[in-house]
Amino acid sequence: MIAWKYKGRIKGGCRVAEEQKKKKGSWLVPIIAAVAVAFIVRSFIAAPYVVEGASMEPSLYDNDRILVNKTTSWMGEFDRGDVVIIEGENNRHYVKRIIGLPGETVEMQEGELYIDGEQIEEPYVNELADYAEQIEETSVEEEEYYVMGDNRGNSLDSRNGLGHIPEEYIVGRSMVVFFPFGNMQITN
Template sequence: MATKRSDWIDWIKTIIITVIVIVLIRMFIAVPIVVEGPSMLPTLEDNDRLIVDKISLVFQDPQRFDVVVFHATEKKDFIKRVIGLPGETIEYRDDQLFVNGEYVEEPYLQEVKRNLDPEATYTVDFTLEDIPGGTMTVPDGHVFVLGDNRKNSTDSRHLGFIPLEQVTGISRLSYWPVKNIGIVE
């Protein structure tokens, strides 16, 4: 009889420890999320499932071209790509990205741009002064983000600069659907 009771106690301890570990991982290390909407096409599709890395933000701020998750409102998180970092000037001219006056290639958009009508523009021209709260440079403690689907994305062009404290994680891995399993680039 004592063995059965001991077995039950061991099972309960195991379950409690497992729950605690899962909660700690979700709070501080990584969390699964679901992509909602077309704003990150062609990189991410509606209903893709991702693992978002939270722990790396403890050690460093997001880097250019990281795909980040941030609080857009109290109840809604958005997924977008970091384009501008604090202190940088950002400009789109003739469908090309310029950071601090230097052309910067966006490899994740090459295929979609190749398939465009030669007369079409994927990203409409703008400078940081054209966006809400516009300034000459990205303010300290903020990033400038865009969706990869430039024609259908609510991003910094509409929301303004994103405070770093609102960034909750960096999308690292896509795990569903199976055809999209891999590193988020």
């Protein structure tokens, strides 16, 4: 009878060790799965970005954190007025607004925007009365976009350095400002 208890203790001790081993390993699979899901979501579905500079004021401000929908970059669903993230040289990203769509002509006269000869209202741009830039009529090629910042006097965009943006350089469309909390808003 003593031997039987002794065997039970050893056997029970092995079970305890096996259960402890299973418990330690049981955390590994969920952690790997969580990291994989986070990587997939951030790479292909949605990702946060930080706005740098004043080129999108008054819509977006320096250090605003925005959430970007990346599914639009592979589904090709962009409209005039969408705020998008563009990947530039040296992995630098720009936040701009789509103004001209593929196949359209863009022109600006005394600060007023014309698409295919028709004047376009731009409620997201402040101080247009002080803005009198001229842009010669330019055609937007297929699979390219014409982009501008909302702060027209202080923006690097299609007018002055970025040129027409090929569709494959658009990372995604901004959905919402999520921080700082006082600036929370839907961006499109």
